[in-house]
Amino acid sequence: MITFAVPQDAELRIPRYVYFMQQWPEQEDRSSRGAGQSVRQGTALAALGGALIGALTGLAGSLLVYVQAEETQKTASNGRQADIRRAAYVGLGTSFQSFKTEITGVRNFIINPAVTKEQREHQYNRMYVPAYDRLMRADVTVRLVGTAVGKGVLAQSVPQREKLQDMIVTAFTATELDAAKFAREFDDALLKYEQAINAVIDKVDEEVL
DSSP states (O other): OOOOOOOTTOOOOOOHHHHHHHHHHHHHHHHHHHHHHHHHHHHHHHHHHHHHHHHHHHHHHHHHHHHHHHHHHHHHHHHHHHHHHHHHHHHHHHHHHHHHHHHHHHHHHHHOTTSOHHHHHHIIIIIIHHHHHHHHHHHHHHHHHSOHHHHHHHHTTHHHHHHHHHHHHHHHHOSSOOHHHHHHHHHHHHHHHHHHHHHHHHHHHHHHO
């Protein structure tokens, strides 16, 4: 057996290749941990990005549904308003025709000397007054639900209606009456009022059709 004597003061040197072999596992372990951490961070970011995209997509969908619902509701509301206006204008036209019939009946009874006082009063109180009330309600309804244009045109018919009303009341209570003059003036005033009502109907056609 051969032995080597090592001097006591000699320094023990580890070969460099042995040192690198000892350091390599530590570096590899750190690299592995860094790579794993990067993978986990990338996975977390991907998951967060996916969740964010999903949330934004859901929000966009919700906004679209909301806008569509608002548009549908607005369209339905506009449709209901148009229906209400249409009914109001139709009511005005119908009420005017009834008013025209009954006030003309009063006019005929006033100028007819053969008609008794009771007959005139019946025509005035039982036929004309209710027709006038219906016309006034129709007028108020149009003022409430009509557009500014419709209400403006309707306002122009008021003087003609009030003139007719004053003429009937004056003639009905008069002790002496020029029947021919009254009939002529009445017919002229009624024609102007009818033209004013027709102007209202013609003007609002474009609003409801």
